Amino acid sequence: MDHFQVKNGVLHAEDVALPAIAEAVGTPVYVYSEATLRRHARVFREALSILPKTHFAFAVKSNPNLAVLRVLKEEGFGADVVSIGEARRALAAGIPGADIVFSGVGKTDEEMAEALESGIGQFNLESEEEGVELARIAHEKGLTATAALRVNPDVDAGTHDKISTGKADNKFGVPYFSAKDIFARLSALPGMNLRGLAVHIGSQITNLDPSRAAFAKMGVLLADLRAAGHTITHLDLGGGLGVPYRVGEQLPGPDDYAAMVAEVTKDWDVTVMFEPGRVITGNSGVLVSKVVRVKRGANNPFVVVDAAMNDLARPAMYDAWHDCVAVRPSGETMTANVVGPICESSDTFARNREMDAVTTGDLVAFRTAGAYGATMANTYNSRPLVPEVLVSGDRYAVVANRIEPATILAAEQVPDWLK
Numbered sequence: 001m002d003h004f005q006v007k008n009g010v011l012h013a014e015d016v017a018l019p020a021i022a023e024a025v026g027t028p029v030y031v032y033s034e035a036t037l038r039r040h041a042r043v044f045r046e047a048l049s050i051l052p053k054t055h056f057a058f059a060v061k062s063n064p065n066l067a068v069l070r071v072l073k074e075e076g077f078g079a080d081v082v083s084i085g086e087a088r089r090a091l092a093a094g095i096p097g098a099d100i101v102f103s104g105v106g107k108t109d110e111e112m113a114e115a116l117e118s119g120i121g122q123f124n125l126e127s128e129e130e131g132v133e134l135a136r137i138a139h140e141k142g143l144t145a146t147a148a149l150r151v152n153p154d155v156d157a158g159t160h161d162k163i164s165t166g167k168a169d170n171k172f173g174v175p176y177f178s179a180k181d182i183f184a185r186l187s188a189l190p191g192m193n194l195r196g197l198a199v200h201i202g203s204q205i206t207n208l209d210p211s212r213a214a215f216a217k218m219g220v221l222l223a224d225l226r227a228a229g230h231t232i233t234h235l236d237l238g239g240g241l242g243v244p245y246r247v248g249e250q251l252p253g254p255d256d257y258a259a260m261v262a263e264v265t266k267d268w269d270v271t272v273m274f275e276p277g278r279v280i281t282g283n284s285g286v287l288v289s290k291v292v293r294v295k296r297g298a299n300n301p302f303v304v305v306d307a308a309m310n311d312l313a314r315p316a317m318y319d320a321w322h323d324c325v326a327v328r329p330s331g332e333t334m335t336a337n338v339v340g341p342i343c344e345s346s347d348t349f350a351r352n353r354e355m356d357a358v359t360t361g362d363l364v365a366f367r368t369a370g371a372y373g374a375t376m377a378n379t380y381n382s383r384p385l386v387p388e389v390l391v392s393g394d395r396y397a398v399v400a401n402r403i404e405p406a407t408i409l410a411a412e413q414v415p416d417w418l419k
C-alpha cells in the first residue's frame with residue numbers, strides 16, 4: 001500500500017497534488033511520500049519482530065537522499081553502505097556509526113581507515129585479502145575492527161542477471177567451500193573481531209526458495225564454525241526482497257519472508273541482521289515528467305517525455321517495467337511507446353504499452369521509482385541532475401536541488417596548451 005492516489009481526478013502524493021509540485025519545481029522531478037516510507041519501514045520491522053534479536057540496516061544505495069535517511073533513522077534503521085560517501089551520508093543523517101554496516105567489494109585502505117575512525121559498527125568482508133588489510137589498518141591505529149565474513153552461497157536468486165549476486169561466478173563474498181578456513185585465519189589476526197557471517201544473493205527477489213536455500217547453507221556453516229570453537233553472534237542476511245512493479249502483481253511480502261527466516265534461523269541464537277533497500281523505498285517514490293509531444297510512429301505513437309534514461313536508468317539497464325500513468329487520467333487509454341529525448345534507442349520506458357491516454361503538455365508519473373531511481377541519475381546528454389521532493393501530509397520540500405548543466409560545466413576547464 002502506498003500514498004499515491006487519484007483524488008478529484010488528480011494524482012496526489014499524500015495530500016499534495018502532483019501538478020502543484022511540477023509547477024513549482026519543474027519536471028522531471030522525483031516525489032517521495034514520507035508516510036509510505038514510514039509504513040514500509042514499520043511493516044518490515046514488525047514482520048521480523050517474531051525473531052528474538054534483530055538489527056535493521058537500510059541499504060543506502062537504493063535511495064541515499066539525506067531526508068530519506070533521516071526518516072528511516074527515525075524509524076529505527078541503521079544503514080548498510082557500500083562506499084565512504086554513503087557512510088558520510090548516513091552519519092550526516094544522524095545514524096550512529098555503531099548502526100552502520102560497511103559492505104562493498106572494493107573498499108580502499110583510505111575508506112577503511114576513515115570508517116574505523118568513524119566507529120562503523122560492522123565491516124562485511126568481501127575477501128580474505130580485504131580482511132587482512134582491515135586488521136592491519138585497525139591494529140596500527142590501536143583499534144579493533146568488528147566484522148562479518150560475506151559468503152557466496154552459490155545459489156541463483158532467480159532474478160535479473162545484472163542484480164544477481166550469490167552465484168559462484170559473481171564477484172561477491174568468499175567461496176562457500178573456503179569460508180571456514182578463511183574465517184579461522186582472519187579471526188586470529190590482531191585488530192580483528194570477526195563476529196559473524198553475511199550473505200546477500202541479489203535484488204528484486206520474487207521467490208523465497210533461493211533465499212531459504214542460501215540461509216540454510218549459512219546455518220550449516222554457522223554450526224561448523226561453532227564446532228571449531230569460533231564465537232558467532234551476528235548473521236547478516238542482506239536485502240533483496242522484491243516489490244510489485246505492476247498493478248495487481250502478487251509477490252511474497254514481509255510476512256512471508258519473516259516466516260521463512262524464522263523457520264530457517266530458529267536454532268541460530270544470533271542477532272539476525274537485515275539490509276532491505278528496495279522493499280522500503282521502491283513504492284515510496286514516483287518520477288513525474290511532462291509530455292513534450294506525441295509523435296506518430298510506423299506502428300504505435302511515441303510519447304516523448306522530458307524524463308530520460310539519465311533520470312531513471314532501470315528500464316535501459318535492467319529491462320525493468322515501471323507503470324506509467326497520467327497525473328490527470330481521463331479514463332481513455334491508448335497503446336504507445338514512452339520514450340525520453342536522449343539519443344539512444346535504450347532510452348525507452350515502455351514499448352507498445354496499453355496506458356492512460358496522454359497528449360502534449362500532460363503530466364505522467366512513473367510508479368515505483370523510489371529505489372534505484374534518483375540514486376543512479378546522471379547528466380548524460382548534458383541534462384540537469386534530476387531534483388527530489390519529499391511530501392509529508394499537505395507539506396512538501398525540495399530535498400535535492402536540480403543541478404544545472406552550467407554547474408557541471410563550471411567544473412571543467414580547457415588546458416593551457418589548448419588556450
Ligand SMILES: *Cc1c(COP(=O)(O)O)cnc(C)c1O
Pocket residue numbers: 059061062080103104200202203204238239240241275276277278279371
Ligand atoms: C544492494 C544491496 C542490498 C539491498 O538490496 P535490495 O534489493 O534493495 O533490498 C543489501 N545488501 C547488500 C550487500 C547490497 O549490495
